[in-house]
Amino acid sequence: MTYGGSLKEMIDLLEKHFKVSDEEFIAYYLCRRGYNPFEVLISIIISQNTRDDLALIAFNNLKGVLGDITPNSVLNTPINVIEESLKVAGLYRRKARVIVECAKNVGELRSYADLNSLPTNDVRELLLSIKGIGYKTVDVFMLMCRGEKVFPIDTHIRRVLRRLGIVGRGDDYLRMQDIVHSLLPPDYYLKAHILLIELGRKYCKARKALCSKCPLSNLCMKKLVISDDRFKHHNTAN
Ligand code: SF4
Numbered sequence: 001m002t003y004g005g006s007l008k009e010m011i012d013l014l015e016k017h018f019k020v021s022d023e024e025f026i027a028y029y030l031c032r033r034g035y036n037p038f039e040v041l042i043s044i045i046i047s048q049n050t051r052d053d054l055a056l057i058a059f060n061n062l063k064g065v066l067g068d069i070t071p072n073s074v075l076n077t078p079i080n081v082i083e084e085s086l087k088v089a090g091l092y093r094r095k096a097r098v099i100v101e102c103a104k105n106v107g108e109l110r111s112y113a114d115l116n117s118l119p120t121n122d123v124r125e126l127l128l129s130i131k132g133i134g135y136k137t138v139d140v141f142m143l144m145c146r147g148e149k150v151f152p153i154d155t156h157i158r159r160v161l162r163r164l165g166i167v168g169r170g171d172d173y174l175r176m177q178d179i180v181h182s183l184l185p186p187d188y189y190l191k192a193h194i195l196l197i198e199l200g201r202k203y204c205k206a207r208k209a210l211c212s213k214c215p216l217s218n219l220c221m222k223k224l225v226i227s228d229d230r231f232k233h234h235n236t237a238n
């Protein structure tokens with residue numbers, strides 16, 4: 001199988017440039033430390049729309065209250081207690097509701113460990129049926145926890161891929177994912193996910209892209225066709 005070279009070359013460049021700590025990626029961090037798959041799933045829900053360091057504080061707060069985070073321990077805890085432990089991560093009421101929904105659905109399995117052993121499609125279907133869980137949450141879980149060959153796309157990655165000229169503004173999640181899958185070998189998906197988020201956090205920021213310092217500046221479509229100043233002026237809402 002052959003792959004389009006340019007995105008792969010960019011990932012290779014980023015790999016040389018960044019020293020990424022696993023603590024910056026909550027699901028990756030927890031998986032590497034042997035947390036149970038339900039806990040990893042809950043951590044991904046907590047990390048929606050917030051920084052991973054704050055999500056980790058909220059996760060540890062919840063763990064402090066529940067002990068092992070399992071469907072049973074969630075369902076046996078008053079929702080206001082769950083909300084209180086999640087406050088630091090924002091959107092805590094919505095996240096608490098999604099976590100309870102998740103506990104109800106996963107609680108119907110023989111064991112929450114089945115999240116790691118059931119066939120891919122069964123787990124994907126189960127998780128996508130839970131209100132508040134979408135493709136990105138499922139794909140992060142599948143990649144980090146199960147080692148599935150899938151590339152999750154978050155807001156940083158969407159913005160970076162658009163600016164690099166790899167996806168278009170009209171491309172939806174699944175279309176963007178198809179494009180990346182066609183450009184990268186599967187064993188790149190995990191590091192590409194982490195490195196492109198790091199690029200979005202450190203250089204390709206939403207409000208002000210730091211193009212002159214960016215390791216991809218010589219390869220980036222936006223940087224190549226628009227001068228730095230005009231770019232800052234016209235591209236603030238990606
Ligand atoms: S050169 Fe600028 S727009 Fe392109 S990826 Fe880097 S920071 Fe983003």
